[in-house]
Amino acid sequence: MDLRDTRRVTERHTRDGIVDTALALLEETGLPDLSMRRLAAALGVQPSALYWHFENKQSLLADVADRIVAAAADVPDASSGDARVTGLAFALRDALFSHRDGAEIVLSTQALGLGSDAARARLAAALGADGSAATVLLQFILGHASLVQQRIQAARFGAYPQGEAEVVAQTSADFAAGVRMILAGIPAGS
Structure with a gap:
């Protein structure tokens, strides 16, 4: 050797x-x-x-989840408030999609309170708000990404009527609409 x-x-x-x-x-x-x-x-x-x-498998998965979230692309600071938040939401979603079962791993890690709080912190900074608004947005991102990844898996096995690329394309518009609705309901500075 x-x-x-x-x-x-x-x-x-x-x-x-x-x-x-x-x-x-x-x-x-x-x-x-x-x-x-x-x-x-x-x-x-x-x-x-x-x-x-x-210590255990969950602590390993927490590090895996942190690595997945850390891979989310940066969004330029020059973007307007809502555009920056939307860009970050898409970047986080794309990071979840970049790994098989990525959304499930990050979601379960968050549910157990393990791993870092980097995703929520990044959203809070982009929102210019406290953690509550960022938590709501992160929960939407994780839930939506989990649903889409399940559809993607089903499409790979022929158990969903659309192909993988069609699932992502179709659900991107739904995702953007959901982020807009959440942002419209968040009062400035909350």
């Missing part, structure tokens, strides 16, 4: 390396089949080695 191989093996066994491998397995197997045992096998370690870095 040369130095590059040793470095790759070492990097795989860091917290970030484990999350990288978990994301790769997620794409391959989906959330239902992403187990600590399967992840350990992919890393070439015993499952107990993972617990050195993560």
Whole structure:
């Protein structure tokens, strides 16, 4: 084994390396089949080695969720208030869509109060509001993305009448309308 191989093996066994491998397995197997045992096998370690870095599977998934949310594109500060918030909402939605079962992972992590609060904080900053308005908008984003990802999965298996691209295109207009309705109902500074 040369130095590059040793470095790759070492990097795989860091917290970030484990999350990288978990994301790769997620794409391959989906959330239902992403187990600590399967992840350990992919890393070439015993499952107990993972617990050195993560207390349990949910804490691992919290880091995976944080990585998914962190990948959401930045929206230029120069955008007007509503355009900035809408752009950020779409960026978060797209980040959720960029990983198989991404919405479900982030939603369950949020439901359990695990992981960072980065998505809500980014929305609150864009809204120029307190956390309540950002929480409502984030819940809409997560719920909508979960519904769309379920339709996408069903379309892949032929159990939904539209194809994957059609599902995303059709639901984008619904998503934009929902964000507009939420923004229209949020009083300035709330």
